[in-house]
Amino acid sequence: MIDWSAEPRTAAAFSLRQVTIQRQAFTLGPLDLDIPAGYVTAVVGANGSGKSTLFRLLLNMEPYDQGQVELLGKPAADADADVELKRRIGYLAELPHAYENSLTAEEKARFASRWYPSWDWSRYRKLLRSFDAESSDKLRKLSKGMRRKVELACVLAPNPELLLLDEPSSGLDPFAWQTMLAELRRFMEQGDRTIVIASHIPDEVKRLADYILFLHRGRPLGFYEKDALFDSWRTIVLSAQEGASAESDLKRVPGVQGWIRSAPGIYQVETDRADDAEAFLSSQGYQILSKQRMELEEILGCLIRGEEARR
Numbered sequence: 001m002i003d004w005s006a007e008p009r010t011a012a013a014f015s016l017r018q019v020t021i022q023r024q025a026f027t028l029g030p031l032d033l034d035i036p037a038g039y040v041t042a043v044v045g046a047n048g049s050g051k052s053t054l055f056r057l058l059l060n061m062e063p064y065d066q067g068q069v070e071l072l073g074k075p076a077a078d079a080d081a082d083v084e085l086k087r088r089i090g091y092l093a094e095l096p097h098a099y100e101n102s103l104t105a106e107e108k109a110r111f112a113s114r115w116y117p118s119w120d121w122s123r124y125r126k127l128l129r130s131f132d133a134e135s136s137d138k139l140r141k142l143s144k145g146m147r148r149k150v151e152l153a154c155v156l157a158p159n160p161e162l163l164l165l166d167e168p169s170s171g172l173d174p175f176a177w178q179t180m181l182a183e184l185r186r187f188m189e190q191g192d193r194t195i196v197i198a199s200h201i202p203d204e205v206k207r208l209a210d211y212i213l214f215l216h217r218g219r220p221l222g223f224y225e226k227d228a229l230f231d232s233w234r235t236i237v238l239s240a241q242e243g244a245s246a247e248s249d250l251k252r253v254p255g256v257q258g259w260i261r262s263a264p265g266i267y268q269v270e271t272d273r274a275d276d277a278e279a280f281l282s283s284q285g286y287q288i289l290s291k292q293r294m295e296l297e298e299i300l301g302c303l304i305r306g307e308e309a310r311r
């Protein structure tokens with residue numbers, strides 16, 4: 001997990017300090033986050049963990065009860081008044097806006113182009129073509145995936161500094177999904193852009209993210225550099241010699257998250273400190289049979305189990 005107090009500070013796309021939203025049935029935070037500018041951060045968590053709420057609070061669509069939010073170097077509380085600040089941000093909501101139902105894609109784009117001075121019509125038309133989403137129908141008549149493609153073209157056309165994407169691939173077919181990944185990578189190639197993406201799709205997170213923020217029940221479970229995360233979280237399969245006190249040794253494995261006995265004398269250990277765990281097990285006389293990277297959902301499952309055990 002990244003300890004920001006020990007890291008050299010890179011510029012933050014946004015920072016949260018002790019931010020809390022208190023609702024009757026849901027609390028978000030307290031959140032202390034620095035989301036680095038110039039990278040893709042994926043926000044990962046189960047349904048209802050607070051991903052969409054986090055996006056909405058950044059845009060002042062969800063009032064927060066405590067704390068400070070800084071967005072692109074400015075206090076986010078000013079964002080309502082600060083039109084220029086909002087124009088530097090592209091936001092793709094989880095669900096389409098009902099008030100756009102009776103617009104065509106062209107009308108929606110014309111509306112958005114008035115808001116964003118950086119709107120690029122040739123870029124918009126190219127995006128629509130690459131998504132194969134050119135249509136003169138009203139948005140309510142488009143399929144879910146077609147409408148998502150139009151929304152993606154609209155959010156990318158002004159080339160904003162910060163893109164907040166809430167489950168952007170929802171409804172996309174596999175071909176459109178590949179196109180979306182390619183377009184988002186192209187967007188990041190500019191070098192000074194930031195994407196924060198909420199996603200339930202492990203492959204999407206693996207392919208796009210530089211950093212991963214895990215949320216659970218409105219609380220952060222950790223903020224990780226992606227490659228370091230997948231390098232350090234492993235399932236190690238080991239064999240124990242007869243008479244070894246495996247069950248007490250396994251509790252002492254560095255970074256142990258859980259373990260099971262899969263066959264007589266064979267154990268599987270999950271750890272978030274793979275190298276240290278391997279060295280420990282070897283030093284205790286265990287034979288390492290295999291090591292596997294853990295999947296994103298397995299890591300999230302371990303983090304949630306740990307958090308629930310602490311509650």
Ligand SMILES: Nc1ncnc2c1ncn2[C@@H]1O[C@H](COP(=O)(O)OP(=O)(O)OP(=O)(O)O)[C@@H](O)[C@H]1O
Nearest residue numbers: 023025026045046047048049050051052053054094
């Ligand atoms: N309009 C609303 N009124 C009241 N509670 C809400 C509203 N929208 C969301 N919530 C609650 O806020 C919590 C967080 O919801 P949020 O939509 O942020 O989660 P999420 O992580 O984006 O979920 P999902 O993966 O299902 O999209 C949930 O408990 C949800 O019930």
